[in-house]
Amino acid sequence: QVTLQESGPGLVRPSETLSLTCAVSGALDSTYHWGWVRQSAGKGLEWIGRIHVSGHSALNPSLKSRVAMSIDVSRNQFSLRMNSMTAADSAVYYCARDRSPLGFGAGTGFDIWGQGTTVVVSS
Amino acid sequence: DIQMTQSPSSLSASVGDRVTITCRASQSVDDYLNWYQQKPGMAPKLLIYETSTLHSGVPSRFSGSASGTNYTLTITGLRPEDFATYFCQQTSNVPRTFGRGTKLEI
Numbered sequence: 188q189v190t191l192q193e194s195g196p197g198l199v200r201p202s203e204t205l206s207l208t209c210a211v212s213g214a215l216d217s218t219y220h221w222g223w224v225r226q227s228a229g230k231g232l233e234w235i236g237r238i239h240v241s242g243h244s245a246l247n248p249s250l251k252s253r254v255a256m257s258i259d260v261s262r263n264q265f266s267l268r269m270n271s272m273t274a275a276d277s278a279v280y281y282c283a284r285d286r287s288p289l290g291f292g293a294g295t296g297f298d299i300w301g302q303g304t305t306v307v308v309s310s
Numbered sequence: 311d312i313q314m315t316q317s318p319s320s321l322s323a324s325v326g327d328r329v330t331i332t333c334r335a336s337q338s339v340d341d342y343l344n345w346y347q348q349k350p351g352m353a354p355k356l357l358i359y360e361t362s363t364l365h366s367g368v369p370s371r372f373s374g375s376a377s378g379t380n381y382t383l384t385i386t387g388l389r390p391e392d393f394a395t396y397f398c399q400q401t402s403n404v405p406r407t408f409g410r411g412t413k414l415e416i
Contacts, residue, residue, distance in 0.1 A: 232354070232397060232408035247405040248311075281353055287401065294401035295360055296344035300353035 189213045191282050191301035199308050204270040209282030209301055211263045215240050220285035221258065221265045222297065227278035237285045238265055245291065272308045279303040312336050312400050316409030323414060328386045331412045333398035335379040342402035343381045345374060348411075349394045357396075358383065385414075 195207035207223075215221060222237030236246035238256040246254050250269070258265040269276065282301045287294030313336035323329050333343065341361040346354035356365045358374040361381060371392075373384045385392055393416050398409040 231410045232399075234406040234408070245404050249405070283353075286359075291404055293340060293342040293403075294406075295342070295363075296346075296356045296365070296399065296401060297354075298356045298365065300355075303353055 189216075189284065189299055191284065191299055193280060193282050193301045193304040195280075195304055195306070197305055197307060199272045199276075199306060200310055201273055201308055203272055204268060205272050205276070205306060207267045207280055207282075207304065207306075209265050209267075211265070213263070215258065215260050215263055215265070217241070220245075220287045220289075220294075222283050222285040223256070223267045224281045224283055224297070224300075225276075225278040226281070226303075229275070230278075233278075235267065235269075235280075237287065239289055241289065243289060274308050277306060277308045279305050311405055312339060312403050312407050314398055314400055314407050314409040316398055316412055318412060319410065320413040320415060322416070323388055324416065325388050325390060327388045328384065329388060329414065331383045331396050331398075331414075333381045333383075333409050335381070335400055338379060339400040339402035341376055342400060343374075343376065344399045344401060345372075345383045346397045346399065347392075347394045348397065354397060359401075388414075390416075 190212045220237040223235040238244040255268045281303045283297040284299040315334045345358040348354040362374040
């Protein structure tokens with residue numbers, strides 16, 4: 188059974204960069220994408236983006252200019268970096284397994300999620 | 311972006327009831343519509359994908375259907391553990407988008 192676990196700072200200063208890592212128990216299966224979703228009271232559930240073991244990624248256009256994703260198959264983990272953080276970026280950040288094909292095809296949902304990590308942006 | 315309009319935002323029901331939650335897509339999502347259940351302090355759980363296919367382990371009292379760009383989640387015979395918040399999600403286009411959720415309360 189694959190499990191996901193997010194790690195990273197709970198507090199980020201405004202204008203700084205958030206770095207989160209998702210550790211995957213088991214191999215990073217190339218059948219799937221590996222993604223990030225955040226949830227806040229103001230915006231609800233918001234898809235941030237996803238990455239494949241090939242390195243191919245897709246990002247939400249609303250965040251694309253501030254987000255980078257990477258994947259490390261040897262360490263069974265993938266990461267999110269988001270710069271220029273503001274209070275509006277305060278949220279619970281989840282990593283998830285994304286059942287989407289390589290490319291921009293349709294998918295069948297996010298079947299495994301991490302427990303989530305709360306990020307607060309404050310000075 | 312495809313907008314997902316979910317209704318109602320909250321719903322009161324009793325154990326044993328049948329309830330329906332609706333999600334309307336702003337354009338065609340080719341039935342790539344998923345439903346999730348979320349309980350407080352926990353991550354969402356996938357219930358149904360591609361409109362009507364139950365995810366592994368999901369009880370048969372959950373069902374999904376569609377009419378055009380309107381999608382419906384039905385729970386028949388509510389159990390105490392079903393009181394939670396439900397979200398729809400389209401995975402037809404990028405960016406993936408979610409509805410704002412329906413809180414099902416006792």
